[in-house]
Amino acid sequence: MPFETLLASCLAYVVLMFGVAFAADRAAARGHVRWLDHPLVYTLSLSVYCSAWTFYGAVGYASRSGLEFLTIYLGPTIVFTGAWWGLRRLVRVARMHHVTSVADLISARFGKSNRLAGLVTLIAVIASTPYIALQLQSVSLSFEVFATDTPYGPTLNGNTLGGTALWVAAGLALFTILFGTRNLAADERHHGVVTAIALEAVVKLVAFLTLGVFVVWWLADGPADILDRIAAAAAEPQNAEGWALRADRWTALNIVSAAAILTLPRMFQVMVVEAADEERLNTAGWAFPAYLFAMSLFVLPIAVMGRELLPAAANPDLYMLTLPASQGQNWLALLVFLGGFSAATSMVVVCAIAVATMVSNHWLVPVWLALRRPQGGEDADDLRGFVLNARRLAILAVTGAGWLYYHASGGTAALAAMGLVAFAGMAQVLPAMIGGLLWRGANRKGAYAGIGCGAALWIALIFLPSIGVGGDIPLPSGVDPWTFAVFLSLSMNILAFIGVSIFGFPDPVERLQGLSFVSAVEPIRHSRMTRGEGRAEPLLAMARRVWGPEEALRYFRDEAHAQGKTGYLPDLTPRFLTRLERRLGGSIGSATAHAMIDRVAGGVALTVSDLLQVADEAQRAKEETQRLESARAELARTALQLREANDKLTALSVQKDAFLSQISHELRTPMTSVRAFSEILKDPTLTHEERSRFAGIIHDEAGRLTRLLDDLLDLSVLESGRAQLSVTAVNLHDLISRALSAASATRPERSFLIDRDVASEHVGIITDADRLLQVLINVISNARKYCDADRPMLHIRVTRPAEGGTVINIMDNGSGIDSSRQSLIFEKFARLNDPARAGGAGLGLAICREIMAVLGGDIAYLPGLGGAAFRISLPQRPPVELPQAVA
Amino acid sequence: MPDRPLFLERASFHRRRLGDAARVLPVLATLLLLLPVWWVPRSVSYAGGAVWFFALWAGLIVAIWALHRALLRAEAATVRASEAAAAQVAPRDGLAGRRPSGEAERGPDAL
Incomplete structure (x- = not known):
């Protein structure tokens, strides 16, 4: 070729x-x-x-x-x-x-x-x-x-x-x-x-x-x-x-x-x-x-x-x-x-x-x-x-x-x-x-x-x-x-x-560089490197010398814009300085860029304590994040609680309306009788017997009204926590006996077989005896009222559990309470069957529950025992100061 | 530094394992390249060696190609999965609209 x-x-x-x-x-x-x-x-x-x-x-x-x-x-x-x-x-x-x-x-x-x-x-x-x-x-x-x-x-x-x-x-x-x-x-x-x-x-x-x-x-x-x-x-x-x-x-x-x-x-x-x-x-x-x-x-x-x-x-x-x-x-x-x-x-x-x-x-x-x-x-x-x-x-x-x-x-x-x-x-x-x-x-x-x-x-x-x-x-x-x-x-x-x-x-x-290289993360400048605004201009002049005026101005304007500023002079934030230095380094090498920036911007030599502070800053930022995170969780929890409280308030409002309508109804029935029979009494043609019978009815109805109002007052006193307790030591056996005899006035025509374990009843308890008696009478009367067995029987058992306090179980042998309604019985005006037959306002068990709460105990329905069974739990002593109560 | 998750869902887990494979490959290649020459220098010095080394080489090229393809797919799958997760979370809880960042995903420690 x-x-x-x-x-x-x-x-x-x-x-x-x-x-x-x-x-x-x-x-x-x-x-x-x-x-x-x-x-x-x-x-x-x-x-x-x-x-x-x-x-x-x-x-x-x-x-x-x-x-x-x-x-x-x-x-x-x-x-x-x-x-x-x-x-x-x-x-x-x-x-x-x-x-x-x-x-x-x-x-x-x-x-x-x-x-x-x-x-x-x-x-x-x-x-x-x-x-x-x-x-x-x-x-x-x-x-x-x-x-x-x-x-x-x-x-x-x-x-x-x-x-x-x-x-x-x-x-x-x-x-x-x-x-x-x-x-x-x-x-x-x-x-x-x-x-x-x-x-x-x-x-x-x-x-x-x-x-x-x-x-x-x-x-x-x-x-x-x-x-x-x-x-x-x-x-x-x-x-x-x-x-x-x-x-x-x-x-x-x-x-x-x-x-x-x-x-x-x-x-x-x-x-x-x-x-x-x-x-x-x-x-x-x-x-x-x-x-x-x-x-x-x-x-x-x-x-x-x-x-x-x-x-x-x-x-x-x-x-x-x-x-x-x-x-x-x-x-x-x-x-x-x-x-x-x-x-x-x-x-x-x-x-x-x-x-x-x-x-x-x-x-x-x-x-x-x-x-x-x-x-x-x-x-x-x-x-x-x-x-x-x-x-x-x-x-x-x-x-x-x-x-x-x-x-x-x-x-x-x-x-x-x-x-x-x-x-x-x-x-x-x-x-x-x-x-x-x-x-x-x-x-x-x-x-x-x-x-x-x-x-x-x-x-x-x-x-x-x-x-x-x-x-x-x-x-x-x-x-x-x-x-x-x-x-x-x-x-x-x-x-x-x-x-x-x-x-x-x-x-x-x-x-700092080692951290950035090994972890492949952006290098950070220490906040101490931040200087006043007056120094941005020499940096711009320096960048102009390296990149030429157009390029330098464009870069500085973009940076200022990114910081949300107008004009050509960005704030000398650590981030900006780091970016500027690296970009300059792309033209003249990192060492020279570093030296030039430090010379122009009046660099402060980093010390070991600064470095530790950088670590501190990172740590603080991390802690701040964690704090925000936990605050967020706290807020979410509070919102949940508020929602629950709101639900409860709404329910209470509904309950209050129901209560008012109930109570109006309960008050109106006897009042209507009283008014009607008072009208009749005005009739001069009435015989003496009739007159006395009608007056009796008025008396009974007025009595019922009084009882109802007494109960309501009692309940409101108990619920508001203003109930005064007179705490004494008392023998439980005596208390139960008194309750039984008082309750026998309810439907006296029925004869109950009472099953008691007398030996266990002889315990001394410290409580408000009158209030506890009220509860016992109420529960026993209820049993007398509602027990539908042919041969009614009442079991009363007293136990002292290991964790302290006293527990009284009162059970009858009736058909008990339907499981779907057990949750209702302690509510006000909750009557499970015909009101006329019961003859009460439906406040008895509600009062019992409040009394037990005031006494520091509890009353609960015990399901699955054959009949209606109630457990009354008493603490070792009521939650009031004893000397005060005695005085 | 973001807290790294202790356990990963399927797509990320798969990608991490492919990443492990990418770390093992150079070691394997080095062994296959050096050991025969240390053990049987005479057998790999001439025609037999030419066949062995070129076959090894071709195998490595295919292995890198396949590995990179799988890694790219796995990465795409991870992105899709995290996007799907973000889309699931976002409407339910306004505060949780953050997408997992790439850096956090790259963290090597989680298994």
């Missing part, structure tokens, strides 16, 4: 990328983000993990070490099996704090420390520079394959096409600056870049799969044949040795690549920073492993076929290109070239954005602010412009450093080596990151110790040897130096992190 065709298609592809990024940015600016926000775009953007090292290097790696290359993909797959609870949580916390990079995450968690972020940035820069160099080298090498027209790949002897790398680096820097620093968006999202990367991901995948299908079904005879060839290749002695998996190395590689997917700056950028929310991980959770699966499925077949079909001198890292080219498939080779080009460029772009953000936020801006402070004070200059320029400068520096490294090293022999070095370096951040998210006790000193210790070991044992500085560590044979270095650095890292954290005491800001 002519080199010009290649160059033209490459340029066309670049133009396409610029166009796509431009279109996506424009669509996003117009608010058309629906398909830009699709989980599929997110998933594809994650494929920036598959850099040129993966694209070309995996085949080389597989041809040297067999299945070991799988670890680079299997580690991330393991991480994604925990996407639901792990990654989603990471994204949620990071979005909550408007985190801009992995360094910012660590810094925000450990008390917004800029120096810690600076340290992480340093590791990222050291790890990324050779890694970017590696991408430039791969593009440059792939160009050379076509340019030099050597079918088996160029040799790695120098800078024959060093210009290519420079052009590529310059082009990528331009792309990154154009689309990566268009705005200082508070949430750091770059729709144009992400969309272009998603498209490149598709190109990568299509190129790889096409070549794979070509190799498996065109060059070989399908999967079974490939498996046979793998087995045959493995049988060769030098392969059998190189391809044999080593468990320790296998484990270390899996750990490191699992760490890389979380901590590599570019992965953190696309996975966490560019994610609008954690919901897209629901799709990416399985789709990204599937992408990796597809990207690695054909690696081993291509490696095996490359070994078979190409001469031994061919560079395995370029089998991807040389294999189709040697078979005369130039268009396939071009497609693969574009795939590799995509892989390299997308990695460089995202890595440059991520590292440049870190460099500008954690190195350049703090230094600039520190330098400006003495001169400017409350300076009014354009911080936004500076931050953007710092970022552009950092992008140029990062890509430039990558190119310089490539130029100076003159190309490294194996692509894979530098990738692993970068992985192992960024893995040193993992313990602090995981610990910070899961363990509230983790603190800044621990993070310093862990990261510092791990990074130092990584530089000494992995990084420097990889660039040829320093010798090998003397290790017993059989110990893999790289595995040893990884395990040593990571375990020292973890030990230092945990050990120092255990013995440290974090400062209050750090503890």
Whole structure:
């Protein structure tokens, strides 16, 4: 294929990328983000993990070490099996704090420390520079394959096409600056870049799969044949040795690549920073492993076929290109070239954005602010412009450093080596990151110790040897130096992190942040941070410097509006300050935002007692809630009681009406007789007998009226509780005897058999004897009146229950009272049968009940004993003061 | 912090158990990935290993897909159930119109 065709298609592809990024940015600016926000775009953007090292290097790696290359993909797959609870949580916390990079995450968690972020940035820069160099080298090498027209790949002897790398680096820097620093968006999202990367991901995948299908079904005879060839290749002695998996190395590689997917700056950028929310991980959770699966499925077949079909001198890292080219498939080779080009460029772009953000936020801006402070004070200059320029400068520096490294090293022999070095370096951040998210006790000193210790070991044992500085560590044979270095650095890292954290005491800001990160709840500012209203204006001025006047004014107006205020100056509530700080942090990093707000708003350093007060406030709020809750329950109870009282009052009102009508009726009957017979008495023709009979009737009726009125008076005195008791000691036997003889006047024609247990009756009781006698007479008279037995009998039993007091049971052998009416008998005017026959007003038992209540006892009907049975219970003594009663 | 319920109704219970499954899956995957290489490195180094690892990988992808689908459905069911409960409670008692918040639902401790 002519080199010009290649160059033209490459340029066309670049133009396409610029166009796509431009279109996506424009669509996003117009608010058309629906398909830009699709989980599929997110998933594809994650494929920036598959850099040129993966694209070309995996085949080389597989041809040297067999299945070991799988670890680079299997580690991330393991991480994604925990996407639901792990990654989603990471994204949620990071979005909550408007985190801009992995360094910012660590810094925000450990008390917004800029120096810690600076340290992480340093590791990222050291790890990324050779890694970017590696991408430039791969593009440059792939160009050379076509340019030099050597079918088996160029040799790695120098800078024959060093210009290519420079052009590529310059082009990528331009792309990154154009689309990566268009705005200082508070949430750091770059729709144009992400969309272009998603498209490149598709190109990568299509190129790889096409070549794979070509190799498996065109060059070989399908999967079974490939498996046979793998087995045959493995049988060769030098392969059998190189391809044999080593468990320790296998484990270390899996750990490191699992760490890389979380901590590599570019992965953190696309996975966490560019994610609008954690919901897209629901799709990416399985789709990204599937992408990796597809990207690695054909690696081993291509490696095996490359070994078979190409001469031994061919560079395995370029089998991807040389294999189709040697078979005369130039268009396939071009497609693969574009795939590799995509892989390299997308990695460089995202890595440059991520590292440049870190460099500008954690190195350049703090230094600039520190330098400006003495001169400017409350300076009014354009911080936004500076931050953007710092970022552009950092992008140029990062890509430039990558190119310089490539130029100076003159190309490294194996692509894979530098990738692993970068992985192992960024893995040193993992313990602090995981610990910070899961363990509230983790603190800044621990993070310093862990990261510092791990990074130092990584530089000494992995990084420097990889660039040829320093010798090998003397290790017993059989110990893999790289595995040893990884395990040593990571375990020292973890030990230092945990050990120092255990013995440290974090400062209050750090503890607040720790709570917020571990519990995934919104951070709270302490109420003491609230300041007077006069200070909102400097904050607005500061925000204007970062975001530009329009954006800042809009934000402040919205916040003021949310507080219910008009104008542009919201009250400086803790909530507002927290939100402002986090949003500023989204542009310039949390540590710088924290420092700036504290400087402008006159921050008060938090103390431990403030922190305890925060806990107190939370506790108080909780108690307040509980108090309200119990007050609510209390109200509900009161309402219920009121309802019951109301029901009772209504019932009483009805009862009162019934009582009045009853009593009118009862009074009217005798009055009518009295009036009628008085009329008759006026008749002069009456005989003396008649006159005396009628006068007798009038007398009787008047007597009945008097009794009725007496009863009513008695009842009202008893009910009102004004009854006077004259309490004395009395023998119950005498009382019962008197009652029996008094009651015998009622229906004297009936002879009752009285059954008494005299021995038990001889008990002394303390009560009002007259009142008790009244009750006894009433009950016995009732029995005499209503007992319908042929041979009426009356049983009287006296018992003294163990709990004290005296119980008198009076039973007859009549038919008793119907169970449905038993509840009525103690009510006023309750007469169960014919009133004429009873001859009473129906107040007797009602009076009895009131008397017993006044005496402190009770009278009850005993059902189920054959006849009518009443139980009179007396307390040991009535509920009145005895001396008073005696006096 | 809201008081967490001690017991959950069916939909939430089901979702919690699926959440437990999501926690177990990475452990299981790690064991299946690492143990064969520790125990029988020779058998999984060549063609047999390729088959084993790619089959394991495909299985994991399907497992994550199925788990996420089930979790999303369970989450939707929980939301529906709590809405239904809120609708049931709201007319009877004017004070109890509050819907359970997402955070409280996410609390991990209740069984």
